Amino acid sequence: MTMMNARVHSASRGWAQRAAVAATAILATGSALAVNDLKGGPGVNQLNLHEPVTRIASDQMWLHNFMLVVCLVIFVAVFGVMFYSIFKHRKSKGAVSANFHESVAVEIAWTVVPFLIVIGMALPATKVVVAMKDTTNADLTIKATGYQWKWGYDYLKGEGEGIGFLATLDTEQRESSNSGHPAPVDNYLLKVDNPLVVPVDKKVRIITTANDVIHAWMVPAFGVKQDAIPGFVRDTWFRAEKVGDYYGQCAELCGKEHAYMPIHVKVVSAQDYTAWVDGKKKEAAAKADDPSKVWEQAALIARGEKVYAANCAVCHRPDGKGAGPVKPLDASAVVLSDNHLDQIQVVLNGRLDKGMPSWKQLSDTEIAAVVTYTKNNWSNKTGQTVQPAEVVAARK
Secondary structure (H helix, E strand, C coil): CHHHHHHHHHHHHHHHHHHHHHHHHHHHHHHHCCCCCCCCCCCCCCCCCCCCCCHHHHHHHHHHHHHHHHHHHHHHHHHHHHHHHHHHCCHHHCCCCCCCCCCHHHHHHHHHHHHHHHHHHHHHHHHHHHHHCCCCCCCEEEEEEEECCEEEEEEEECCCCCCEEEECECHHHHHHHHCCCCCCCCCCCCCECCCEEEECCCCEEEEEEECCCCEEEEEHHHCEEEEECECCCEEEEECCCCCEEEEEECCCCCCCCHHHCEEEEEEECHHHHHHHHHHHHHHHHHHCCCCCCCCCHHHHHHHHHHHHHHHCHHHHCCCCCCECCECCCCCCHHHHCCCHHHHHHHHHHCEHHHCECCCCCCCHHHHHHHHHHHHCCCCCCCCCCCCHHHHHHHHC
């Protein structure tokens, strides 16, 4: 009996030790994965709207709270009267129902009072909605084009006119998501390679459209959410009152990569914005290659590798094997074909039936480089070189 008790106590101690180790591991894991509120983005266990940084967002929050109070007052009043009546005029107390019919006062009351309530709610709501759509007198106009699954930005008017670039989810965060071990960072799946940069205290008009399916450009801290629809243009605006980084995401279910289409807007001072514009224009000038230049294959492959990593690897994967409906480029008949025009046309015009967007926004040299890279990478040892002049001809 004593020996049995000893075994039981020993087993209990073993289980207790293992439980303690497991609890410690869980706490350590929780600590390692702990994240904080993201300034300008979502908060941990967030219940309220985002902290507003534009007048429109502030008005929306005020309107939200006002409507909540009105609805709460109506709820308390209606249910208060109902439960009071049930309690006060219950049958057990001998209450006898009144016998009246077609009371003019009651008819007027339950018609006029709701009408006044609706008017009181409609007036401030209409004021905010009208202000949201007033995109006139903008200091800066930017077109935001939705692609599966990234955003393209083109500065159309104002300081920075002519600048254009793509904003794609950070490669490391995408790989972290694919691995099943999300990175414990505050801006998880919100970090992009090229954030949209705008000046503080300037009215920025955003024109939205899409290249493939319906997307939506949404930044909660700005009080902005506007659909981006293929073949149509919509517009919205904001005037950020604070310098900082602000985050959003595509707010339409645009496909299997919907969760990987973040928006990052960097609001900077007027001086910093001017410096950024100058830097971008110098960068664009440096990239403005002569499309008539004849490149050596090694140089095109080296450049094409960078273009592929920045724009193609997300869907086609770094190993070129593709995933799901995305066709592999390794051993692809189109890539192996001696007819360069076939692949160039796919890159230029996309394949909407296969979920591939158009890449016309890339330069002729970048398209020639990435096509050359795919034709000579992985098992595709074709030895073929595609020159920028071929892309120029294909655009016509």
